[in-house]
Amino acid sequence: MGFVKVQQRNRKVTFFQLFQQSPQFTALLFGQIFSLLGSSITNVILPIVVLRESKSAAMMGTVMAIYMVPIILLLPISGVLVDKMNKVKVMLIVDFVRFALMLTLSIITFLNQLNMMSLFIIMFFMGVMESFFQPSYSGVRAKVFTKEIRNAANSLTQVMMQGLKIFGPILGGIIVSAFSAAWGFGIDAVTYIISFLFLLTLRRLSFQSDVIQPTAKSSLKKDFFEGIEVVKQQTWLWISILVFSLINIFWGGIMKVLLPWLINVHYKFEPTVFGLVISASGAGAIVCGIMFGLRKKWNKRGVLTYSSVAISGLSLLLLPVFASVPFLMLLMFLIGACNMLGGLIWETSLQELVPEEKFGRVASLDMLGTVALLPAGYLLTGWVAEGIGEITTLIAFSSAIVFIAILVLFNKGIRTFN
Incomplete structure (x- = not known):
C-alpha cells in the first residue's frame, strides 16, 4: 500500500526510501547481487583454471570468444522472443540452467575430470543463457523501476554492482588460494539458486506482450x-x-x-x-x-x-x-x-x-x-x-x-x- 500511495501522489522517492516503497525492487536487486557475486568469483578463477589446463594465455582468449559468439549471434533473436514471453519466467529458467552448468563445472573439477573441451561447451551455453538473460533483466527493470523510483533505483543498482566488482574478485582470490577452483565454481552455482529464489517473488509480475494481428504472420x-x-x-x-x-x-x-x-x-x-x-x-x-x-x-x-x-x-x-x-x-x-x-x-x-x-x-x-x-x-x-x-x-x-x-x-x- 505504501508503494501505491507514493504512485498516487506522483512523488519521487529518494535513495533511502527504495526498500520500503518497492518490495519488487528489493527482490530484483538482491537476486542480482548474489548472481553477480558468483560471476565475479568465477571471473577470477576461470583464467587460473584455463592456464593450469592449457599452459597458454592465448587459450583464455579462445574461451572468451566461445562465450561471446552466441551472445553476438543470438541477441537480435533473443530480444524479439523475450518480448513475447514473461520476462521473469525467462530469467528463472536461465538462472536454473546456469546453476546446472556451474554445478556440473564444479563437480568435474572436484573429480579432476576437467578438460578444455568440457570448458568450451559449458562457456558456450553460458553465453547462450546470457543472450536471453540481459534483455529479460532490462525489461524487468523497466517494469519495476517506475517513474517515482527510477533515478534512485538505477543508481543504487549500479552502486551495488560496482561494489561487487571490487569485492568479488578479492573473494575469488581468497577462495582459490585457501580452498580450490572447484569450490569457487560451486559457490557460483549456489548464487544462481539464491537469485532464483528472489526472482520467484516476482513471478506474478505481468507484462504487456507485443500485440500480433490475427491475420498477419509474424516473423x-x-x-x-x-x-x-x-x-x-x-x-x-x-x-x-x-x-x-x-x-x-x-x-x-x-x-x-x-x-x-x-x-x-x-x-x-x-x-x-x-x-x-x-x-x-x-x-x-x-x-x-x-x-x-x-x-x-x-x-x-x-x-x-x-x-x-x-x-x-x-x-x-x-x-x-x-x-x-x-x-x-x-x-x-x-x-x-x-x-x-x-x-x-x-x-x-x-x-x-x-x-x-x-x-x-x-x-x-x-x-x-x-x-x-x-x-x-x-x-x-x-x-x-x-x-x-x-x-x-x-x-x-x-x-x-x-x-x-x-x-x-x-x-x-x-x-x-x-
Whole structure:
C-alpha cells in the first residue's frame, strides 16, 4: 500500500526510501547481487583454471570468444522472443540452467575430470543463457523501476554492482588460494539458486506482450526491424547506440590492451598497482552513483552524457603524462565517475522512452551495439600499436573519443535531450 500511495501522489522517492516503497525492487536487486557475486568469483578463477589446463594465455582468449559468439549471434533473436514471453519466467529458467552448468563445472573439477573441451561447451551455453538473460533483466527493470523510483533505483543498482566488482574478485582470490577452483565454481552455482529464489517473488509480475494481428504472420525478421523502428523514432536513442558502438572500439582497446601495458610494462609498476588503479575507477563510479540517486531529477541529460564522455577521453589522454600512482588513480576515479553518470542517464532514458512490449528487442540492439565490435576493437588496437607504438595509439584513441563526443553535441536532438 505504501508503494501505491507514493504512485498516487506522483512523488519521487529518494535513495533511502527504495526498500520500503518497492518490495519488487528489493527482490530484483538482491537476486542480482548474489548472481553477480558468483560471476565475479568465477571471473577470477576461470583464467587460473584455463592456464593450469592449457599452459597458454592465448587459450583464455579462445574461451572468451566461445562465450561471446552466441551472445553476438543470438541477441537480435533473443530480444524479439523475450518480448513475447514473461520476462521473469525467462530469467528463472536461465538462472536454473546456469546453476546446472556451474554445478556440473564444479563437480568435474572436484573429480579432476576437467578438460578444455568440457570448458568450451559449458562457456558456450553460458553465453547462450546470457543472450536471453540481459534483455529479460532490462525489461524487468523497466517494469519495476517506475517513474517515482527510477533515478534512485538505477543508481543504487549500479552502486551495488560496482561494489561487487571490487569485492568479488578479492573473494575469488581468497577462495582459490585457501580452498580450490572447484569450490569457487560451486559457490557460483549456489548464487544462481539464491537469485532464483528472489526472482520467484516476482513471478506474478505481468507484462504487456507485443500485440500480433490475427491475420498477419509474424516473423523474427519483421519483429527485429520493429525494434529498429522504435530506436529510429528517437534521435537520442539511435544516435547514442551508433556513437557508443564506435566509441567502444577505442574504449575497449584502451582499457583491455593499452592500460595494462602502460602500467605493467611502460611504467614498470608492480601488479598490485594495476589493481589499485582499476579499483579507483570502481570507487569513482560508486561515488557518482550515490550522488545521482540522491537527486530526484537531472536536467540537460544529453549535454551531461556526452560531456562526461569527453572528460573520460581527456582523462585517458593524460594517463601517459606522469608516472605517479596517485595521479593515475585520480584520473581513473574521474573516468569511473563519468562512465557511471553516462550509464545511469542512458538506462533511465531507455526506461522512459521505449514501450514495454518492445523493450526486450531494443535492449538487445543496445547490448549488440556494445559487444559486437569489441573483438574488432581489441584486434585493431594491437595492429595499430604495433605500427605506431602503444603511447601514440593511446593518444590517438583517447583523442578520437573526445572528438566524437564533442561532434555529437553539435546535434540539436542530443543537446536538447532533457
